Amino acid sequence: MGINILGYRPAGYAYLLENLGLTGMPHWHTSFVSSAGTHKSKVYDSAIEDIYPIRYWPGEKYGAHLEFALKYDGVNLGLLARIFEHVPREALVEYIKSKPTGKYARRIWFFYEFLTGNRLPIGDITSGNYVEALDAGQYFTVRNGERSQRHRIVNNLLGPGFFCPIIRRTEKLSRLNSADLIKKCEDIVTAYPPELLRRALSYLYNKETKSSFGIEHIKPNASRTEKFIAALELAEKEDFCEKKHLIDLQSQIVDPRFKDSNYRVSQNYVGQAVAYQKEIIHFICPKPEDLPSLMSGLIESHKRMKAGKVSPLIHAAAIAYGFVFLHPFEDGNGRIHRFLIHNILSLQGMVPRGLMFPVSAVMLRNQADYDASLEAFSRPLLQLIDYRLDEMGQMTVENDTSCWYQYMDMTVQAEALYEFVTKTIEEEIVEELSFLASYDKTRKAIQDIIDMPDRLIDLFIQLCLQNNGRLSERKRSAHFDFLTDEELAAMEQAVKDGYGREQRRKNN
Template sequence: MVLDTTQNRPAGYAFLIEQYNVSALPNWHTSTVSKAGMLRKTMQDGQVESIFPPSYWPGDETGDHLEFALKYDGVNLGILSAVFDMIPQEEIAAWISSKPTGKYTRRIWLLYEFLTGRRLPLPDLTKGNYIELLESDRYYTATPGRRIQRQRVISNLLGGREFCPIIRRTEKLVSMQEIDLRKQCEELITSYPPELLRRALSYLYTKETRSSFEIEHIKPSASRTEKFIGLLEMAEHKDFCEKPLLIEVQNRIVDPRFQDTDYRPSQNYVGQTISFQRQLVHYVCPQPDDLPELMAGLLVAHQVMKEGAVPAIIHAAAISYGFVFMHPFEDGNGRIHRFLIHNILFLRSQIPKGLMFPVSAAMLKNPALYDHSLEAFSNPLMQLVDYDLDDLGQMTVQDESGAFYRYIDMTAQAEALYDFVKLTIEHELVEELDFLANYDKTRQAIQESVDMPDRLIDLFIRLCLQNNGRLSPKKRASHFGFLTDTELADLENAVQKEYTRN
């Protein structure tokens, strides 16, 4: 059902955006107030539109709609930052001083000073209980937070002024948070022999490496594959969320000709050539001048979440997707983004030591889900960024755009990463371990039928698996002409017995 909003008045963020003509990424929740009727809601693609009855009209002052927005639309730092830059300081100060102890007033007061860096001409509060800045039943927060005596508010944001994601506690995230990643991994690995797990580890490292490159349609050389595997092996040993270490990671995984010594100095974008001298731009990255501050903020947010007991998958989603949205290097950003998922999950002790977690393989097998996790941010962003492309494909961004990347609602990305974690546990790990277990059984059965060298047994299994469980006449003639028809049938049956059911 499509609601008729032509006779309704915008409220909350919708009112503020219209009143001050600000440019900001859309909020997940939009409010209007009708002239009559009951509360009505529609939901589509993660967007919620609410029409409130007349009694909900907050008033005509900016402060009234700021309070309404926090109460019903949620906390959107991007919109608030843009609006605060437009509101005369004396106006917001007067509204706050009219009811300084109200819980939403105090939150707006703190957010104003946090986002603008400007101190309002108001005295500190001297009494009253402390309240949370973000309500912990509605948002993921850093605990225990920092007590701000001036407004008597506990600041529990996931980052600082330079970069601060917001992740809402949706029904999906709350239900998926019940997944105990480490426990599920431990239960899985205890059901397989230790020797098989040691062998599987090599396969899993290779699978993750190839998948991460293949997502970007890259076929790496043997040396680049080995370098990336070496990097994944290091993921469980140290925290790579430091600028020098990120540069080191980039240098290890890209062609030496494209190694960076700092964040990129030029404007880049994600796109594809669709005809001669015509590019389809999918995503515009932050301007180079904005990168140092944005990346510094991302690394601060990482520390806040690491020390603030934020759930590990929420933490990994915010930092890894934040990194790829920054695109701080000329090359290798996507692979580093996926590497950071491993690094953070290992740091937060979510993956048992000695196990590789092939999340990139789950992303590769579910491209629509992965694309959606990126487009949830890139699609609305592309409606706001004004850019030019010259004949050489060099991009120029026309206006200030740094604020768009600073305060991102990353709920969609967190939900997607939970999906990928679930798929990885239930499919990628199980399939790989089952494949090796079946392989061992098949090898043993073949050896019991025909005592031939291990090399030929491995080749026979591989060729049969490539041909629906049977050895082609051509391959038999070139490699296994010594087998009798009976022996061939027995060996094919051994392969089919273990693999056709899987």
Template sequence: MTNNPNEAPYRPAGYSALIERYALEVIPNWHRSLVTDKGVQRVDLRNDIVEEVYPCKYWPGESLGEQLEFALKYDGTNLAILSLVFQKADREELLEYIRTRPTGKYARRLWFLYEFLTGERLPLADLKRGNYVDLLEPEKYYTTNPVRPVRRQRINDNLFGDARFCPTVRRTPALRSFEKDDLSERCRQVVAGYAPELLKRALGYLYTKETKASFAIEQSRPDSTRIERFVALLQIAEQEDFCRKSPWLTVQNRVVDARFRESDYRATQNYVGETVARGGEKIHFVGPKPKDLAELMDGLIGAHERLNGGGVNPVIQAAAVAYGFVFLHPFEDGNGRLHRFLIHNILARRGFTPRGVMFPVSASMLKNPADYDASLEAFSRPLRPLVDYSLDADGRMTVQNDTALWYRYMDLTPQAEALFRFIALTIDTDLREELTFLAHYDQAKAGIQDIVDLPDRRIDLFIRFCLQNRGRLSERKRSSHFETLSDEEIIRLEQAVRSAYGLS
């Protein structure tokens, strides 16, 4: 494709045109614009990228400012690509564009974004008049409120973070639908149907289930001590904000093998990979360079603090912070477990889950590994070709190029959608099923006690054996555990279990 309208029916516009013009290597934007010389408009989905073709009347013009304005209008606000464009483009060309329309909303946004992303102040006088405009359009993006008014460009800064770390999340139809479903209220309705004592018992099981699932995702088999430590952390998740360096280190020290505890962020380059042949390594993910970590992590903490009071949906905040954390990969070990713990911590602190209630999101991730992997690979896969690295004979990695930009300005929309799906699945299956199972158990236990006064341990065994055999006690289990009960008692006890669990 070419920018020359006489040579091809399609011309890249917006980010596509600028990427081609400056020969940029980028993580592809979610939306790609093309302008045709025909009067048609269509939208296609290609490799998870929305490709939209516009009629010729949409052609913005060849100048830098015109293409940037088109990009903001139709392709969205991609901070990483904008940062690269600003590094390569002629600053005077941008200044000319801004000076010709100093009060235009797109000119002001680009002016602000240039100074925000480059740290350089343009030789322009502060605006003295005009209404303030939102930097990100709230109907297209999740934004913080209250905003940070910037007098210089008369812009409402409603970003999640600052120049150190600033993820974005778009308001996609899927996310709008999840918000409309009000999963927090659905969780409350599920919980409201059960007695407090039953909830307390269920929670004890769910803590353990979540802990084991979080370790199992990483194919780790912790000893009982580490399981107990993680359970203890989950039990206080709603009491303390763990999104700070010191608590992160505390959690990391509790969930990893004692030999791999850390006292600071990692000082070596880490990556996730697998050996595919003798001497061969397949790299799945490369973390940011150690020298970039401190600033990125400080930025993540700052974004979390802003989101805490920013009126953003708790699930969006949890996705931005927890996935941001795992992509920054600040430790040699324990990053995944910490990432999943932060999801609970943020949802509990923001009041998304009823007080004292925790649902096992990791269990849903474990049962749907392809979906969880996809949520991670939505960032890691397009990142891989942009990282220039070498591995020595001992598997130590050195990253040769500057990569901080990609971790600093992530589009975490796919991760937010995935987290909403996992939460919905958890509420509708794991939480509901566990509570229902316990309610059925209590009914079966009461029915058994009305027939024979068995010790609790034997009641539990009887129910378990029956459930393993379609509601009936096998002859082998009867002879080994319940040989003292009569045939009539066994029949009545089996019926009590089947009735409680709705078995035929």
């Protein structure tokens, strides 16, 4: 992507990166200024490229291009952190002092001190209106952020300086209405009797557990399955996004030989061996020495969003995906990532009491979309990391990569989770509850025909559903030779009547 030909000059982030000789994670918006013509806009997948007429050209100064970037390209904390490392401080001070009350100048000043931890030699502003660090109309933000009197800025960011995700209010996410999703859940709950919901809950816990392990192609034993289900049952009662709870959770859901007592201390990566000493690298995790700060920031960000009444789904996306990208443990990161989605959605009141979302089942059913949500971050990140592998497959990362994990744009991941949760509510849960309701109806109808043990009723229904509503001659001889032809025909009709709609839906 990129129209950087004669007549087009990069502006904003593109100008700053080019002139400072820097590379960074791809940004969703790139700007150019044309020497002639009118404004043009082009869309490449989820990225936008704008070409502005000559009157937009900000000049050659770094400060002017930083203002242009915030105004037209949007806020990218990772790029700003890298740019601030290389822009001369004098240029920043000169620019900020030239516009002491300008909202973009104050934001640049605030972001510099927030991201670098260094203080510019500029006196505090003593009067004037406060400006939000992020425009709440364009970004998801915390409510009632703290006020920075020095800059006259309201800090409404989603996290602290050492881990602060950004999520934009895209067209898709602008349709996100937590109250509407909660209402859909409540309508589902009230449509079924309490006894059926209690039975469904046990089944949904089991399905979620198997699906979460299944995404990683793992078949857990009975003990690990029971421990994961036990943790899911606590998800609506306890906040697991604390270091001790995360370590305890990891020890419960992995093979005891691979449980951790702290965050990992070795360089980890996700790869695929294709030949002896040849491996395809899919994702490189943060350096172990960066983990304590990153994880502390993740946990602080969680608390900040919880207190700041951020949309439960946005909150869950930022923390759960943030966790899996930080990959703090040697094993179990993916399962904990999916567990945190349940934990946060439950604690934030999106999941009604007595119900749970089998989100992993939807992710497993739509694995290409789930993988794409992970690769949207992991794939471009690979281009920014210098590493080497020794003959034993041990990795060493040779450059500083921490800022790309500290300041992730998780808009794509939030959009993906929104789709997964919507499908979970509108399809997965409804299908499972409808199936159980059909079972109750069919079971009663069969009992009215012949009073068989529950075990045989279950078997009869299962065998008929596997054979388009009919019992095969072989299965009849093996298990139901005591039935008369009239009883068999009536029971088969009961299955067709009870499950006809579900069968038609599956066939379609």
